Amino acid sequence: MTEDDRLGRDWIVARMNSLGMSVVVDRIGNIFGVRPGLDPQLAPVMTGSHIDTVRSGGAYDGNLGVLAGLEVVATLDEAGIQTARSLVVAVFTNEEGARFAPDMMGSLVYVGGMDLDQALQTRAIDGEVLGQALQAIGYAGDAPLGLFRPDAFVELHIEQGPVLDMEGVKIGVVQNLQGISWQRVVIIGQSNHAGTTPMHLRHDSGYAASAIACFVRELARDMGGDQVATVGKVDLTPNLVNVIASRAELTVDLRNTDEALLKQAEVRLAEFLYKLSESEGVSIDSTSLARFEPVQFDTALADRIARHATLLGLSNRPMTSGAGHDAQMLARICPTAMIFVPSVKGISHNPAEFTEPDDLVAGANVLLATLYELAQRGN
Amino acid sequence: MTEDDRLGRDWIVARMNSLGMSVVVDRIGNIFGVRPGLDPQLAPVMTGSHIDTVRSGGAYDGNLGVLAGLEVVATLDEAGIQTARSLVVAVFTNEEGARFAPDMMGSLVYVGGMDLDQALQTRAIDGEVLGQALQAIGYAGDAPLGLFRPDAFVELHIEQGPVLDMEGVKIGVVQNLQGISWQRVVIIGQSNHAGTTPMHLRHDSGYAASAIACFVRELARDMGGDQVATVGKVDLTPNLVNVIASRAELTVDLRNTDEALLKQAEVRLAEFLYKLSESEGVSIDSTSLARFEPVQFDTALADRIARHATLLGLSNRPMTSGAGHDAQMLARICPTAMIFVPSVKGISHNPAEFTEPDDLVAGANVLLATLYELAQRGN
Numbered sequence: 047m048t049e050d051d052r053l054g055r056d057w058i059v060a061r062m063n064s065l066g067m068s069v070v071v072d073r074i075g076n077i078f079g080v081r082p083g084l085d086p087q088l089a090p091v092m093t094g095s096h097i098d099t100v101r102s103g104g105a106y107d108g109n110l111g112v113l114a115g116l117e118v119v120a121t122l123d124e125a126g127i128q129t130a131r132s133l134v135v136a137v138f139t140n141e142e143g144a145r146f147a148p149d150m151m152g153s154l155v156y157v158g159g160m161d162l163d164q165a166l167q168t169r170a171i172d173g174e175v176l177g178q179a180l181q182a183i184g185y186a187g188d189a190p191l192g193l194f195r196p197d198a199f200v201e202l203h204i205e206q207g208p209v210l211d212m213e214g215v216k217i218g219v220v221q222n223l224q225g226i227s228w229q230r231v232v233i234i235g236q237s238n239h240a241g242t243t244p245m246h247l248r249h250d251s252g253y254a255a256s257a258i259a260c261f262v263r264e265l266a267r268d269m270g271g272d273q274v275a276t277v278g279k280v281d282l283t284p285n286l287v288n289v290i291a292s293r294a295e296l297t298v299d300l301r302n303t304d305e306a307l308l309k310q311a312e313v314r315l316a317e318f319l320y321k322l323s324e325s326e327g328v329s330i331d332s333t334s335l336a337r338f339e340p341v342q343f344d345t346a347l348a349d350r351i352a353r354h355a356t357l358l359g360l361s362n363r364p365m366t367s368g369a370g371h372d373a374q375m376l377a378r379i380c381p382t383a384m385i386f387v388p389s390v391k392g393i394s395h396n397p398a399e400f401t402e403p404d405d406l407v408a409g410a411n412v413l414l415a416t417l418y419e420l421a422q423r424g425n
Numbered sequence: 426m427t428e429d430d431r432l433g434r435d436w437i438v439a440r441m442n443s444l445g446m447s448v449v450v451d452r453i454g455n456i457f458g459v460r461p462g463l464d465p466q467l468a469p470v471m472t473g474s475h476i477d478t479v480r481s482g483g484a485y486d487g488n489l490g491v492l493a494g495l496e497v498v499a500t501l502d503e504a505g506i507q508t509a510r511s512l513v514v515a516v517f518t519n520e521e522g523a524r525f526a527p528d529m530m531g532s533l534v535y536v537g538g539m540d541l542d543q544a545l546q547t548r549a550i551d552g553e554v555l556g557q558a559l560q561a562i563g564y565a566g567d568a569p570l571g572l573f574r575p576d577a578f579v580e581l582h583i584e585q586g587p588v589l590d591m592e593g594v595k596i597g598v599v600q601n602l603q604g605i606s607w608q609r610v611v612i613i614g615q616s617n618h619a620g621t622t623p624m625h626l627r628h629d630s631g632y633a634a635s636a637i638a639c640f641v642r643e644l645a646r647d648m649g650g651d652q653v654a655t656v657g658k659v660d661l662t663p664n665l666v667n668v669i670a671s672r673a674e675l676t677v678d679l680r681n682t683d684e685a686l687l688k689q690a691e692v693r694l695a696e697f698l699y700k701l702s703e704s705e706g707v708s709i710d711s712t713s714l715a716r717f718e719p720v721q722f723d724t725a726l727a728d729r730i731a732r733h734a735t736l737l738g739l740s741n742r743p744m745t746s747g748a749g750h751d752a753q754m755l756a757r758i759c760p761t762a763m764i765f766v767p768s769v770k771g772i773s774h775n776p777a778e779f780t781e782p783d784d785l786v787a788g789a790n791v792l793l794a795t796l797y798e799l800a801q802r803g804n
Contacts (some may be wrong), residue, residue, distance in 0.1 A: 051797070052555040061488060102616060102663040102671070207621030225618060230664055237775040240655035240678045241603060242586030242747035243707050245645045247771065252656055253642050259635030264626045276619035277631055284481040284657045285609055286523060287714065288674040289774040293479070299619045335666065368621035392626065392730060395668045396616040 047144065047176065052183035054097045058112060058137055065119050067135070071187025073162055074155040075139040075180045077156050078194065081119050083421060084133040091129075091420045092196035092380075093118070093413060094136030095203060096152070101146045104399020106204045106406075107406050110387070112137050114202045116408040118417055124194060127419035134194050137373045139180075144425035145170040145230070148336035153375035156191055192379075198420050199349060199376035202413045203383045204401050206369050208392025217355040218386030223374050224272060224301040225340035226365065231258060231319065236329040237284065238282030249327040251270075252282045252291035257326075261318050262298055265311060272303045272341075273311060274368065297334075303340050303366050316370045341374040344381035351385055354415040360408050386410050426454075426524065426558035428551075432773065433476045434564055437491060444498050446514070451588030452541055453534040454518040454559045455534050457573065460498050462800060463513040470508075470799045471575035472497070473749060474582060474790065475531070479523045483778020485785075487687025489766070490581045491516050493789040497796055508800035513573050517751045518559075524549040526607070527715035532754035533592065535570055568752055570759075577726060578755035579800050581764045581792045583780050585748050587771025595787050596734040596741035597765030599726050602753050603651060603680040603746065604687045604719035610637060614707040616663065616671030628706040631661045631670035636705075639749075640697050641677055644690060651682045652690060682719050682745050720753040723760035727771075730764055733794040748773075764791050 062069050062079035069361050070078045083090065095111025114279045115135035121128065137154065143149025146168045153289060154160045168178030205211075214311040235251035255277075262275035276299040283293040298315065302308035316332070323330040348364070355362040365386055376382045387409035434456060434628045438735065441448050441458035449457045462469065474490025494514035501508065522528025533539045545556030559565040584590075591595050614630035634656075639652035655678040662672040677694065681687035695711070702709040727743070734741040744765055755761045766788035769779045 083645070100668055101664055102668070120508075143667070147666075149667070195796065206618045207623070208626060226620065236772070238771065239748055239773040241605065241653060241680050241749065242584065242773060243653070243771060244586070245642070245653055245744045247587060250642075250655070252659065253638055256635035256638030256656065256724045259632055260517055260639050263624070263629075263632050274620060274622070274624055276667070277635065278619055278666050278668060278670055280631065280634075280659055281659055282657070284479065285660070286479055286481075286774075287526075287657050288522070288528070288655070288678055289479055289481070289657050289658055292775065299667055301620050323800065362767055369618055370620065381525055392617070392622060393615070394618040394621060395665075396671065408748070 047179035047183055051098055055185055057098060061116055063197035066276040067119065070189045070193065071185055072189040072193060073187060073371035074152050074165055074191065075185040075187060076083045076156055077137040079135040081133040083129050085130050088425065089195050090130045090132035090134045091417055092134040092136055092194060092199045093201065094138065096138045096199050098140055098142050100142050100395050102397060104397055105304035105393050106399050106401050107206065107394060108141060108377065109205055110406060111202045114413050117410055118414045119330040120279035121414055124159065129418065130424065131197060133417060133421055134196065143336065143371055146176050150370050150372055150375055156376045157378045158192060159375060159378065162191060196376065196380045199380055200364055200385065200413060200416055201371060201372060201373040203371060203391045204394065205355050205386040206394035209365065210386060210388035211390055211392060215363050216360040216405060217412055219352045219355065219362055220384035220386055221343055221348050221364045222303060222366050222372065223341040224303050225252050225305055226311040226338045226370050227308060227312055228335040228337060228400045229298045229332050230335050231296050231298060231330060233294040233328050233330050235292055235326065238290045240288045240290055249272065249361065249367060250289055250290045251294035251328055252332065253323055254326050254328050255280050255282070255296045255324055257322055258298065259297060262315065262374060265314055267308065269311060273307060274301050275311065291399040297335065301368060302365030305339050338370060338374065341377050343377060343383040347381045349421065351383055351412060351416050355412050358411055360412065360414065385409055426555065427739045429475055436649060437476060440495055444495060444502065448512040449568045450564055451568040451570055451572060452565060452568065453531050453544055454537055454564040455531045458514040458515040460512040462508050465616055467510040467804060468576035469511035469513045470573050470796055471513040471515055471573060471578045472580060472796055473517065474580050475517045475520030477519055477521050479521050479774050481773050483582045483776055483789055485778050486487060486773060487520055489583055490787065491711035493581045495692050496789055508797065510576060510741065510800040510802065511739050512796060512800055513575065520751055522552065524714065525555050529749050529751055529754055532751035536757045537571060537796055538754060538757065541570060561681060575755065575759045578752060578759055579764065579792060580750060581750040581788050582750060583773065584765040584768045585773035586768065588744065589765060589767035590769055594742050595784060596791055598731045598734065599740055599743035599746050599763035599765055600722055600727050600743045601682060601745050602720040602750065603682050603750050604684055605717045606679040606691055607729050608677045608711045608716040609714050610675050610677060610711045612652060612673040612707050612709050614671055614705065617695065618692065619667045619669055622669060627669055629669045630673035631705055632723050633701055633707050634659050634661065634673035634675045636701055636739050637675060637677065641694065644693055648686065648690060648750065650684060651745065653680050654678065654690065676714065680747060684718050684732060702764060715754065719748060720756050722756060722762040723746045726760045726762040728796065729792060730762055730795050737790055737794065739791065756764045764788055784800040
């Protein structure tokens, strides 16, 4: 919801218009381009992703799914094919959660998982209110939420991890998705002089923040399996070389494919925070920024994707997604699955993010074949 | 060297003028108020401290030594006493090092320990160049450095630690001062997605920064004695909840009264940084921001302070200063010692910093008696 976001949205809308699609914007700013089918009674088939990005992100994350959806439409146009069902290409608002928490907000609100007014009142890390930001860029639409009831949803995305690249496999057929727990932790200690305060008399918020980051690394190592844990954001106050920090704010990102294990990780973190607050003599408060259970995608739809990949001569394998995606929200209302293409060296959320052009084309071809088949089905 | 600093300096200069002192500003912005003695052939006696502060500091740190020096002058004026030696009250530039490193810069340059041009070219953490900042606030003076060759230097300061307050002792007679080693550590890892990057494939600068903070805590605990160690400043890039940090910058503050032990701490830190860079697959570069050896003050001058405290009925004890002070620079060119008064609960570099009014008066009285005696001596 920045000026750059507006420019990206305008570009997508212009492209949808030039493809003859009708464009609808809903109240949380999600954009839908519609290519009408032959039978308006049949529920549409939906694809799409997001075009927002983390501050230092790459070019492929999200954008690939939206642009490939539009390319599917262009390809059907060139072939002179009108499908039985309508095709909808969706651009969901604020998938990354970089300024406004939680992430995947547009798709979450779309499927009824978050109250619209609450979402519009969300405050950015820089203080701006989401509803006002959306109006400022001209994307506070008036279409009702959940306007389309898709027959199925398929999202093409880069893997953002190293597995396909390392194994030399072209297509990932995503079966399920890790659960996510984001917490903001605020530590209040006592600011004091770094030279004159004996070690045993310190209440050091900066040390406590570091101890938490070291603990979650150890937690992930100890739990093993799919468990990952990250402290990506730390802010100390006053943040000076010779002053013991009075206040620290940090985030903890925990993910697991197994809900019971994810809960276990949360409990162990909470226990550690309690012990640390006692031993360091600081107060520690933790609040949830986002919490999503692991998601199981539609097996039949995943099998359909795998079959099309094989028919196209593309090596493929079942996968778990470690990242959150809009598809996990759509899975609440219709059969859903995802297609992954390789990320070179697994680099993502980084300007060096890269996928070979051939792999982009391969992913888009699997998307085309899958959407075409879905859109030709009757009831 | 901010607008607030200018206002403080203007206030001090006006006060010096109203006391009939002549005011001299040197090329690094140090301010000297001179009260002439009877014999211009005798080297002057100097007192003073600093009026700059850390961003979230208290009211007493530094200011006490300057204001008490002016109060000594006012008291001698009221008593109609002209001393044999001149009295000089000094205000040294940038003692804290909060914007410009190193700290204690004004006194360091004054005694010839740092090149003037190098100091004037120092860049602030916000980018401003020191020489230009000094000109902007009107305190780029033209007096040569080291203009006065003091016969002795005595600085009154709050303890900034808990010892006097905990023991109920009124006056600390400072015999020596901890050595200080400040380092800036820059870690370059690889930005990546917090959900999709397996733990063993991470090059996480944020984790590495935290591991360093935890290590220096353990180092201080393990070495014991006077060793203190602090990570007060940490900045991660991009500093987002779901992105593994690509870059971290932090500071390490190590202090010890024993130079050999301080060197040992530096070596152990360097070894840890090397091992960490190997195990995490990140590059780690460390540069020295400030390095001062422990300082031994003048024993005869310290004894003189202790005797005057006792004569005034004030309990007193020998002490080590854990903080750096301008006095440690003056000790390079003349007999020097310091007077400490209690800091309630040892709180310092914090708006809650507090010293009881009676204790401020007690410290100023010891300063008066000591300076008077020094200034009446012949050669």
